[in-house]
Amino acid sequence: MKYSTICEALGAAAADKMAKDFSVLVLGNGVRENGGRLSRGLYSAFGSQRVIDVPPSKDMGCALALGLAQTGAKPIIEIEGEYLLRALDVIANEIAVTEFMYDNQYASSVTIIAYTGFVKNASVQINQAYEAMLIQIPSLKVLCPSNPSDAYDFLTCALESEGPTVLVVEKSLAEYDFNAENISVTHTQDADKPTNNPFEAKRILKGEDVSIITYGSMVKECVAAAKAANIQKGISCDVIDIRSLNPIDYNTIIKSVSATGKVIVAHKARRTGGIASEIAAIIAQSEAFDYLEAPIIRICANDEYTGYADEYYDKCVPDKKDIYSAILKIAE
Amino acid sequence: MQIDSRVVLRIFYKMLKARLFEEEASKLKESGLIKDELCLSLGQEATAGAVCALNADDIVFASHRNFAVATALDVNITLLLAELTGLKSGLCSGKSGAQSYADNTVNFYGASALYASYFNKAVGAALSLKLQNRDNLVIVFAGDGAACMGDFYEALNTAALLKLPVIFFIENNGYAKSVKTEKIHNVKDIAQRASGFEIPGFIADGNDALNVYETIKRAAEYAKKDGPIIIESKTYRLAGYNYNDEQEYKKEDETAQWRDYDPIKNITDYMLHSSMGTVEDLLMMRKKIEQEIYAAHEFVMGLINSSDGDKEA
Numbered sequence: 001m002k003y004s005t006i007c008e009a010l011g012a013a014a015a016d017k018m019a020k021d022f023s024v025l026v027l028g029n030g031v032r033e034n035g036g037r038l039s040r041g042l043y044s045a046f047g048s049q050r051v052i053d054v055p056p057s058k059d060m061g062c063a064l065a066l067g068l069a070q071t072g073a074k075p076i077i078e079i080e081g082e083y084l085l086r087a088l089d090v091i092a093n094e095i096a097v098t099e100f101m102y103d104n105q106y107a108s109s110v111t112i113i114a115y116t117g118f119v120k121n122a123s124v125q126i127n128q129a130y131e132a133m134l135i136q137i138p139s140l141k142v143l144c145p146s147n148p149s150d151a152y153d154f155l156t157c158a159l160e161s162e163g164p165t166v167l168v169v170e171k172s173l174a175e176y177d178f179n180a181e182n183i184s185v186t187h188t189q190d191a192d193k194p195t196n197n198p199f200e201a202k203r204i205l206k207g208e209d210v211s212i213i214t215y216g217s218m219v220k221e222c223v224a225a226a227k228a229a230n231i232q233k234g235i236s237c238d239v240i241d242i243r244s245l246n247p248i249d250y251n252t253i254i255k256s257v258s259a260t261g262k263v264i265v266a267h268k269a270r271r272t273g274g275i276a277s278e279i280a281a282i283i284a285q286s287e288a289f290d291y292l293e294a295p296i297i298r299i300c301a302n303d304e305y306t307g308y309a310d311e312y313y314d315k316c317v318p319d320k321k322d323i324y325s326a327i328l329k330i331a332e
Numbered sequence: 333m334q335i336d337s338r339v340v341l342r343i344f345y346k347m348l349k350a351r352l353f354e355e356e357a358s359k360l361k362e363s364g365l366i367k368d369e370l371c372l373s374l375g376q377e378a379t380a381g382a383v384c385a386l387n388a389d390d391i392v393f394a395s396h397r398n399f400a401v402a403t404a405l406d407v408n409i410t411l412l413l414a415e416l417t418g419l420k421s422g423l424c425s426g427k428s429g430a431q432s433y434a435d436n437t438v439n440f441y442g443a444s445a446l447y448a449s450y451f452n453k454a455v456g457a458a459l460s461l462k463l464q465n466r467d468n469l470v471i472v473f474a475g476d477g478a479a480c481m482g483d484f485y486e487a488l489n490t491a492a493l494l495k496l497p498v499i500f501f502i503e504n505n506g507y508a509k510s511v512k513t514e515k516i517h518n519v520k521d522i523a524q525r526a527s528g529f530e531i532p533g534f535i536a537d538g539n540d541a542l543n544v545y546e547t548i549k550r551a552a553e554y555a556k557k558d559g560p561i562i563i564e565s566k567t568y569r570l571a572g573y574n575y576n577d578e579q580e581y582k583k584e585d586e587t588a589q590w591r592d593y594d595p596i597k598n599i600t601d602y603m604l605h606s607s608m609g610t611v612e613d614l615l616m617m618r619k620k621i622e623q624e625i626y627a628a629h630e631f632v633m634g635l636i637n638s639s640d641g642d643k644e645a
Contacts, residue, residue: 025463049463055493060452060486067456070441071391073463094449102434102442103424 001148004179006169009148010038010113013155014076018046024159027065027077029056037174038078038113058083062090062112066098070106074159081116081171082126088133095164096140110165111158117170117217118268118306120313127306127313129269131168135246135278141165142246143198146219148178150243153196168245170217170268181220199244201252207236209331211256212323213279214266215242218299222266225323235331245275253279254288261293262330268317271300297326335542337608339384343541344599344614346380349621350400351596353409356625357399357416357430361575365636366416368429373400375505375570378595379473380404381541382501382565385548387468391439391457393450394473396431397503398443401473405438410628417632448478451487451500458496458560469497469555471548477508479525480516488560492529495559499551502562503538505569510581523564531560538567539595542602567595 003009018024026046031039032053043051054061058079065075079087091112098108117129134142141158143165145151151169158165204219205226214222219241226237238256242248257263263283265276276298283289283296299318306316350373360366373379376397383404386392394401402412408423415422416430424433434442441457444450454472461468478484479502491498502522506513519525526533532554536547544565551561568590572579579587603609 052459052463055486055490057486060455060483060490063449063452063483064456064459064490067441067453067458068460069456070453071457071460073460090449090452093446094444094453098442101424101428101432102436103427105424105434105436106441 001178003148003152004177005175006145006148006151007037007040007174009152010155010167010169011040011042013152014038015042015045017156017159018042018050021074021159023072023074024050025068025073025075026051027054027061027068027075028052029054029061037115038076058087059090062087062110063094065110065112066090066095066108069108069110070098072107074109074111076111076113076155076159078113078115081114081128081130084114084116084128084130087112091134091140091164091166092137096137099163100139107162108164109162111155111167112164113155113167113169115169115171115174117172118301118313118317119171120310121308123308124305129301131245131269132274132278134166134168135275137246139163140246141244142168143244144168144170144216146173146216146241146243150196150198154198157198168216173217199247199249201240201242201244201249203238203252203256204241205237205239207238207260209235209260209262210237210327211253211260211263212237212239212266212327213242213253213256213263214239215245215275216267218266218268218318221318221320222323225320225327228320228324229327229331233328233331235327237327242279248279248282250282250286253283254286257283257288258291261291263292264297264299264323264326264330266299266318266323268301270303271298272303274298274300276300294330297330299323299326335545339545340542340599340603340608341617343381343384343545344603345617345621346384346404347377347400347541347596347599348618349409349624350377350380350403352618352621352625353403354399356413356629358575360413360417366430367418368416368431370430370575371397371573372571372575373397375590375594376400376503376538376567378538378541378544378567378599379501379503379565381544382471382473382548382563385545385552386471389439389468390552391441391454391461391468391470392473393441393454393457393470394443395447395450395475395478396443396445397475398431398473402435402440402443405435405440407435407438407440409624410631413628413632414635417636419632419635421635448474448481448483450474451478451483452490454498455487455491455496458491458498459494462494462496467556469499469552471499471501473501473503475508476502476504476506476513476517476522479522480508485525488525488529488531488562491560492531497555498560499548499555500560500562501548502564503567504564505538505567507569507573509573510577521564523562526562531562533562533564536563536565538565539590539593539598541595541599570594
């Protein structure tokens with residue numbers, strides 16, 4: 001793989017775009033000292049007029065980005081997920097509504113990279129996975145890369161498209177070395193579709209018995225579990241990475257579920273009101289319902305807090321073992 | 333500073349236009365054709381003096397109480413009235429209503445219905461101007477209520493730190509909803525807040541449009557060179573918080589006193605005393621505005637009464 005980590009890919013995508021498009025800027029706290037994740041190296045390459053240090057408030061930073069966007073700039077701002085809810089007011093009430101409310105008179109091409117998701121040994125407030133809140137906001141594009149190659153394409157797409165985009169990057173995945181592990185989570189590019197459209201779900205593994213619908217860091221867990229189930233039990237799984245959380249590519253999901261008749265929806269964020277709930281509801285409302293041979297299974301974090309010590313995380317957040325058990329159960 | 337008589341006439345014209353526009357909007361609200369909350373600028377029309385002190389390419393943000401700013405900016409009042417009545421041919425196709433519209437033809441970057449949400453957007457726009465080495469500025473019109481909120485102080489800090497060309501124009505109209513300003517601020521003057529950020533803060537007589545004009549002229553010169561500045565415009569909200577507000581919390585003699593110091597009366601007196609215009613001149617201007625508003629009214633009523641509505645507009 002060209003980039004070994006998602007952050008490396010994001011930095012490369014930003015740099016490539018900044019070299020071609022002078023309206024692309026990076027805003028953040030500590031970007032000058034390379035404090036941002038993606039901005040490493042960008043300050044020395046592009047200087048203080050393109051990589052701009054601002055005070056740490058994230059709601060302020062997002063509103064600043066909108067003011068810049070209204071004048072024609074395309075700012076990128078990085079947010080650590082624990083501050084996403086602070087910024088959410090500005091994202092929902094200002095950035096996302098600008099195009100509609102002002103009837104397309106002003107641009108709002110802001111790209112927000114939110115580092116979120118559960119990690120082990122972090123304090124409770126730092127451990128948040130609130131991407132489901134984002135999909136409640138109409139017209140806000142929400143993309144969640146499961147691998148560096150997608151991360152590069154998603155950021156490029158965000159910087160080329162009109163209106164705001166949030167890239168949800170899971171902290172557990174941001175610096176994960178994909179080249180060091182022997183798990184492939186990339187899809188093969190369709191020959192007839194030369195561009196990687198982030199809004200299309202992609203099949204990571206092809207199978208006939210069980211559909212597994214997932215995104216983000218759960219993709220590699222699902223791939224590992226599916227491969228194990230295949231080798232040990234001869235069960236073949238159709239693993240789909242939805243990639244875009246808003247809008248969701250329902251056609252690909254419905255097609256897969258209609259073919260297998262069995263579906264597991266999996267993510268690391270919490271269960272109640274989560275993205276898996278929305279996907280399950282859509283499957284239940286679609287023609288795929290008639291093909292279902294078993295109840296839909298959701299594998300998600302429990303509706304509780306992930307504490308600091310190992311046991312709280314292990315008890316709360318699912319991994320490949322939970323997916324493996326679910327595959328065996330649903331395939332019975 | 334001696335203000336050119338043409339400028340005085342222009343300010344007067346815009347102030348009167350704001351008032352007559354709001355009278356028309358009030359009638360439409362009364363008859364049920366405007367369903368949105370109306371937050372009138374009644375008594376605060378001297379704000380037009382600030383708008384007249386700007387250059388055409390300066391960037392403007394405003395709050396929910398925005399009609400005096402919009403009319404002074406020459407937002408098309410026919411389209412605005414159509415917006416308020418929720419017509420497809422309105423300024424924002426009927427999507428935004430009375431509190432959160434924009435008009436890019438006059439650099440009105442938008443009003444926002446949410447308190448204080450405009451401060452940091454304004455700072456972002458000012459950052460953009462600075463990065464592009466442009467010689468214009470950003471002005472954000474807000475109330476004393478919004479100036480209580482954290483966003484204001486974050487905006488001041490960032491703007492001061494980066495020395496951005498922003499004028500924070502705080503219309504202190506005495507009330508935040510039904511609560512007196514002194515019950516929500518622990519300082520006598522909001523302009524005083526500037527000292528904590530080591531930027532200047534000045535007070536203007538918000539019922540004296542010429543004083544507002546002069547203050548903003550100076551503030552603009554400063555902001556472009558040296559960075560942000562707070563201007564507190566001390567005025568009085570003759571209107572309720574919104575149209576349905578009965579204002580039982582106000583003392584009768586308080587409102588009466590301020591009615592005697594009405595900003596439109598003040599500028600009229602000045603013009604007549606300094607022989608800048610005769611009563612006939614002023615009545616002629618009034619007539620012209622009335623005609624413009626009548627045309628807007630007819631346009632809107634025509635669409636409302638036509639059988640197809642304005643679906644194809």
